[in-house]
Each structure stands twice: as structure tokens, then as C-alpha cells.
Amino acid sequence: MTKIYLVDDHPLMRKGIAMTLDLEMDFEVCGQAESAEEAISDIPAKMPDIVVIDISLPGMNGIELIKHLKTQNPDLLMLVVSRHDEEMYAERAIKAGARGYLMKMEAGDVIVNAIRRILRGQIYLSEEINNKLLMGMMAGGQVGRSSPLEILSDRELEVFELIGNGTTTREIAERMHVSVKTVESYRTRIKTKLDISTGNELIKHAVQWVASESDTD
Numbered sequence: 282m283t284k285i286y287l288v289d290d291h292p293l294m295r296k297g298i299a300m301t302l303d304l305e306m307d308f309e310v311c312g313q314a315e316s317a318e319e320a321i322s323d324i325p326a327k328m329p330d331i332v333v334i335d336i337s338l339p340g341m342n343g344i345e346l347i348k349h350l351k352t353q354n355p356d357l358l359m360l361v362v363s364r365h366d367e368e369m370y371a372e373r374a375i376k377a378g379a380r381g382y383l384m385k386m387e388a389g390d391v392i393v394n395a396i397r398r399i400l401r402g403q404i405y406l407s408e409e410i411n412n413k414l415l416m417g418m419m420a421g422g423q424v425g426r427s428s429p430l431e432i433l434s435d436r437e438l439e440v441f442e443l444i445g446n447g448t449t450t451r452e453i454a455e456r457m458h459v460s461v462k463t464v465e466s467y468r469t470r471i472k473t474k475l476d477i478s479t480g481n482e483l484i485k486h487a488v489q490w491v492a493s494e495s496d497t498d
Contacts, residue, residue: 286329317341351378381405445491
């Protein structure tokens with residue numbers, strides 16, 4: 282029996298995925314969590330074979346959770362199921378330690394296949410993203426970027442998204458468990474990388490990006 286653990290802050294999404302997986306005779310959903318912190322505490326006791334993770338979580342985000350779990354257990358298999366643009370996050374997830382990336386809009390149709398491929402030792406990505414990553418490897422990582430935001434680090438992109446959601450600097454610091462000064466440093470680096478001059482311009486760009494992401498849900 283393959284034991285699967287779900288991490289998603291949307292109860293209906295967790296329920297839907299759990300129902301799909303429980304239809305498989307050899308799959309068992311052994312636990313669920315709505316936050317990374319809860320998952321980190323619970324997963325060692327549940328000993329799942331694979332963890333299905335969303336990127337947008339309260340507190341620590343999914344990418345950081347993957348890195349943490351990989352440190353805890355290098356052999357743990359992980360699959361990201363997220364609403365976020367695959368072109369923006371799939372490569373980050375794989376580099377963090379996940380073995381696959383799946384968009385939520387197609388999760389119901391292909392999640393079983395994705396999990397089975399990962400259990401066989403393969404990586405699950407859409408053909409488009411898989412080709413992009415292969416081209417990047419062949420070009421020594423110099424393949425063209427589809428978005429200027431790709432130059433941001435994982436933490437910088439997380440801060441950028443939180444800014445776009447209207448989160449204050451102090452709230453970002455509390456959510457990411459860092460100091461206000463550290464968040465201000467992230468903001469400065471984001472502005473430099475994106476060639477943005479002011480804080481207001483940063484907020485405008487972040488809000489526009491978050492809105493465009495929501496439009497693809």
C-alpha cells in the first residue's frame with residue numbers, strides 16, 4: 282500500500298484529491314495538513330511514501346517546505362500540485378527536491394498517473410516544461426526566460442507575491458519567520474533585479490502579477 286500525505290490549505294481541494302486517490306486500491310491517504318509547519322510536525326510519525334504539496338500555504342510556503350522535508354528525509358518523494366504558473370514554479374520545485382509538478386486545474390485527471398510515475402523513479406512534468414528544462418541543460422542554463430520574475434530567488438518571489446496580496450512588511454516578516462529588516466532587504470533586491478525605482482511601483486507590479494496569476498486559476 283502506497284501511503285500518501287496531502288499538504289494544502291484548501292479543505293475542499295484536499296478532500297477532492299483524497300477522494301481521487303482513495304479510489305485506487307493500492308493508495309492510502311495517511312494524513313493531511315493545512316500548513317507547512319503542521320506537516321513538518323506530523324509527517325515523521327505518518328511515514329508517507331510520497332507527499333503532495335501546494336505552493337501557497339500560510340506561513341512557510343511549499344518550496345521552503347520541500348527543502349525542509351528533503352533535509353529531514355532525502356529519500357522522501359514529493360509532488361507539487363498548485364494553481365501557480367508551471368513555467369514560473371516547476372523548475373524551482375524540482376531544484377528544491379520535488380519529483381513532479383502538476384497544475385490544480387488538471388489534478389483530478391492526471392494525479393494518479395503522476396504519482397505512479399514518480400513511484401517508478403521518474404519525474405512528472407508537462408511536455409512543454411520538460412522540453413524547456415532539457416533545452417536549458419543543453420544550453421548550460423542559458424535558455425531564454427519567459428518572465429523577468431524568473432531572476433528572483435525563491436524567497437524574493439515569495440515576498441513579491443505577498444506584497445501583491447496586500448501583505449504588510451511586518452506581516453510578511455511574521456509569516457516568513459524573519460525580521461522586518463530582512464524583508465526590507467528582500468524588497469530592495471527585488472527592486473534592483475526588476476529595475477523598479479520606488480516602493481509604490483513595486484506594489485503596483487506585484488498586484489498586477491498576482492491578478493494575472495488569479496486569472497489563470
